[in-house]
Amino acid sequence: MEKNKVRFSVVGSEFCIVTNDSEEYIRSVAAEAEARINKYTAAANGLSAFQAAVLTAMEYADENKRKENILNNIKEQVKTYLDDAARIKAERDKYKEEYEKLLQQTNG
Numbered sequence: 001m002e003k004n005k006v007r008f009s010v011v012g013s014e015f016c017i018v019t020n021d022s023e024e025y026i027r028s029v030a031a032e033a034e035a036r037i038n039k040y041t042a043a044a045n046g047l048s049a050f051q052a053a054v055l056t057a058m059e060y061a062d063e064n065k066r067k068e069n070i071l072n073n074i075k076e077q078v079k080t081y082l083d084d085a086a087r088i089k090a091e092r093d094k095y096k097e098e099y100e101k102l103l104q105q106t107n108g
Contacts, residue, residue, distance in 0.1 A: 010034045011049045033060075 006026040007016045010033055019026060033056060040052035 011037050011053070013049075 001020045003018050003020060004023055004026075005016065005018050006021075006023045007014065008027055008030040009015065010030050015030075017026065036056040036059060037049060037052040040055050041047050041049060
């Protein structure tokens with residue numbers, strides 16, 4: 001995958017990163033981060049951009065942790081479903097084998 005060098009600014013600070021992501025994607029992420037930082041600075045007089053950035057980072061970390069927990073729960077559910085499906089398949093195979101034996105006995 002091609003690496004892209006992307007320059008962008010967030011709350012007046014300039015950044016340059018090298019990434020596999022598109023410039024449009026990085027700029028959209030930066031714009032979202034800036035919007036969240038601005039939300040904090042607008043809501044609380046005297047809150048510095050740094051403090052707002054820390055709160056924004058905590059907000060993103062919290063969202064990420066919550067989504068990871070949801071994902072882990074879904075993975076566990078899928079594992080349970082797969083285990084159940086394997087058990088049911090084994091039971092089906094057992095009953096199919098018994099059916100075939102009974103069929104052979106009756107057809108002689």
